[in-house]
Amino acid sequence: MSDDAVLYGLFIRLRQQGMRLAVRDYLDGLRALRLGFGVSSRGNLQQLCTALWVRTDEDRRRLALMFAELETPTDEDVQRLIGAAPTGQSNRPTKNTGPHRQESFAQPSPQKGRSEESRSVTFDRPGGDGIALPRSNIRLDCPESFVLTPPAIVDSRSLVVAWRRMWIARRTGPRTELDIQATISTLTHRGGLVEPRLVAPRRNLASLTILIDASRSMAPWLDVIPHFETSLRQSRLAKSAIYYFDNVPSSQLFQTSRLTSPVPLQEVLFLHSGSPVLVFSDGGAARGRITRQRIIGTRDFIKNAKARLYPFAWINPVPRNRWPSTSFEQIGHLSGLSTFELTEEGLIQAVDVLRGKREVRR
Amino acid sequence: MTRIYTGKAAKKYRVPAEVADMVNLAMALRRPLLVEGEPGCGKTMLAYAVAEELGFSEPIKIVVKSTHQAKDLLYRYDALRRLQDAQTAKRDEDLHVYPYIKLEKLGKAIYNKKPCVVLIDEIDKADIDFPNDLLDVLDTLSFDIDDLPDDEADQCPYGRRVSGDDTVQTLVIITSNREKQLPEPFLRRCLYVNLPFPDDPGLLNEIATLNLGCDFSQELVDAAVHTFTQIRNSAKAAEVHKSPATSEMIDWIRILHMRSIDGKALLEKDKLPPYWQALFKTASDIDIYRANATTEP
Numbered sequence: 001m002s003d004d005a006v007l008y009g010l011f012i013r014l015r016q017q018g019m020r021l022a023v024r025d026y027l028d029g030l031r032a033l034r035l036g037f038g039v040s041s042r043g044n045l046q047q048l049c050t051a052l053w054v055r056t057d058e059d060r061r062r063l064a065l066m067f068a069e070l071e072t073p074t075d076e077d078v079q080r081l082i083g084a085a086p087t088g089q090s091n092r093p094t095k096n097t098g099p100h101r102q103e104s105f106a107q108p109s110p111q112k113g114r115s116e117e118s119r120s121v122t123f124d125r126p127g128g129d130g131i132a133l134p135r136s137n138i139r140l141d142c143p144e145s146f147v148l149t150p151p152a153i154v155d156s157r158s159l160v161v162a163w164r165r166m167w168i169a170r171r172t173g174p175r176t177e178l179d180i181q182a183t184i185s186t187l188t189h190r191g192g193l194v195e196p197r198l199v200a201p202r203r204n205l206a207s208l209t210i211l212i213d214a215s216r217s218m219a220p221w222l223d224v225i226p227h228f229e230t231s232l233r234q235s236r237l238a239k240s241a242i243y244y245f246d247n248v249p250s251s252q253l254f255q256t257s258r259l260t261s262p263v264p265l266q267e268v269l270f271l272h273s274g275s276p277v278l279v280f281s282d283g284g285a286a287r288g289r290i291t292r293q294r295i296i297g298t299r300d301f302i303k304n305a306k307a308r309l310y311p312f313a314w315i316n317p318v319p320r321n322r323w324p325s326t327s328f329e330q331i332g333h334l335s336g337l338s339t340f341e342l343t344e345e346g347l348i349q350a351v352d353v354l355r356g357k358r359e360v361r362r
Numbered sequence: 363m364t365r366i367y368t369g370k371a372a373k374k375y376r377v378p379a380e381v382a383d384m385v386n387l388a389m390a391l392r393r394p395l396l397v398e399g400e401p402g403c404g405k406t407m408l409a410y411a412v413a414e415e416l417g418f419s420e421p422i423k424i425v426v427k428s429t430h431q432a433k434d435l436l437y438r439y440d441a442l443r444r445l446q447d448a449q450t451a452k453r454d455e456d457l458h459v460y461p462y463i464k465l466e467k468l469g470k471a472i473y474n475k476k477p478c479v480v481l482i483d484e485i486d487k488a489d490i491d492f493p494n495d496l497l498d499v500l501d502t503l504s505f506d507i508d509d510l511p512d513d514e515a516d517q518c519p520y521g522r523r524v525s526g527d528d529t530v531q532t533l534v535i536i537t538s539n540r541e542k543q544l545p546e547p548f549l550r551r552c553l554y555v556n557l558p559f560p561d562d563p564g565l566l567n568e569i570a571t572l573n574l575g576c577d578f579s580q581e582l583v584d585a586a587v588h589t590f591t592q593i594r595n596s597a598k599a600a601e602v603h604k605s606p607a608t609s610e611m612i613d614w615i616r617i618l619h620m621r622s623i624d625g626k627a628l629l630e631k632d633k634l635p636p637y638w639q640a641l642f643k644t645a646s647d648i649d650i651y652r653a654n655a656t657t658e659p
Contacts (some may be wrong), residue, residue: 020546020550022550025550028391028393031390031391032387032390032391034386035390037383037386037387037390044383045383047380047383050365050554051384051387051553051554052553054554055546055549055554086473102626143621155543156543157490157543157545160490161490166488178442180441180445184445236491272630334467354428
């Protein structure tokens, strides 16, 4: 009975901290407790919760932290908790009893001599009808008390999903696939099958050229750039290429993110003519200034490129609310460019422009 | 009668108690078990060990290819053969669909309703949509045969909807190498367990002894396990790309035995043990380890 209460408290607390858990996860936890898993010891309960609810390293740390903070309840605490648990309409704890309950629980601890100088037990104020869980205010010894891994802005998988939308299916190449319809009609016309009719399989003819700004102002997004490369490999595009440039694409582009192995811009435009192009750059929005040279240089490049590479889309990793009064705002106005943010929706919208499905003027 | 897996009764496989608990939990909650871990730690062997200990028949192993669709695991509709037979058909009744529907491995496992272990190996090799297609099948352990027309549903021995039995113990083990990210709905459906490298030297010794057989001297095995643990720890500290794991250790001990190397030769200090290169998989790892090992005092 007390295990159920602890499970419920953990579940609510984890959800409050942002872990994505569903009702189904909680019900499975209850079922596991009924079947006898996770009841023998605290370590077992932690293992059960980890197996059921934890999917990422960050989740694992959160759960471990929560267990470290969790005070082992004494029998008396457990009895009071059970007594206070909501059992229906008759026993609803109202908000008035919240603070009152805190005081009454604080008293037994010094009497038992359980509390040392550095330990004191507080009880969470229950939200609504919730059950208050004891929480110890001890200094934690576990090495990873802060979870400092930032969530990825965009991961490889969302990029792959976006690139996979670029699908132009045409039947090209050698005839290797069986055309059932044509075979059946030959059969009916001729009265017998001499050989099956074959047709070329559908292939994706979509292509994509990505130009990435690898200058210093793009340093905050350095870890997103390798995802572009890996995701293109899984994207099933017929032809794809990535080139790098420094702030403004001038007469040459580079083949590596460290800006080495230059290739003349004209050669790139010639090689990939007819292909849609996506530019990934802050366009001056990261610095927050207006630089005339940058605006003119970028405008000239866009005019040059749009003749050969069409459609054209620009993804800016700086959030949209930081674009006004920077060079990037001017760039967007000047050339009638389609610009998007670096989010999952922004990616999908950019790819839709590249497919020719949507013309956006921002 | 529900059988419990202890992780200690298979002939050549041992797991810590936590992993065995998770296996039992997955069977009890009827959720698939996603096993991740270093390559060479025995993820695939876990399925065989569970089947062996619980007395099930051989686990049904499905090796996922990058071109697989979820439907390919469930059933196969031989349209070509039906077309061919249709030419020589004497009566209209012969032109049915149902004789040309054959169940594939996973479909058979669901249909047979016998307790079994299904192993879906290296699911991250498949297309990114593949795990999502499998979600519903793994959840309810049932699927529809879409190619079967409705009016033939009662003639087909499988019926249109093939369902498993809720009371039968079935375990689906899915292994992943973490090469690609798996979709979140899929991860949420599975129970996750990370198969750890057996750090406990007693457990490692037991695994080595079980796998090598009785004609290996215990002295050699003890010395090798001890040296291996040291090599593995320094390899991890040196950040090699792939640290040596259980399968590499067993192969190495076999090489030492074949070359009749004595246990004492392994314990010599200031020298790398013979055939240590066999523990690493790439030339760069060998170089990294050699550079780090020789700088040690």
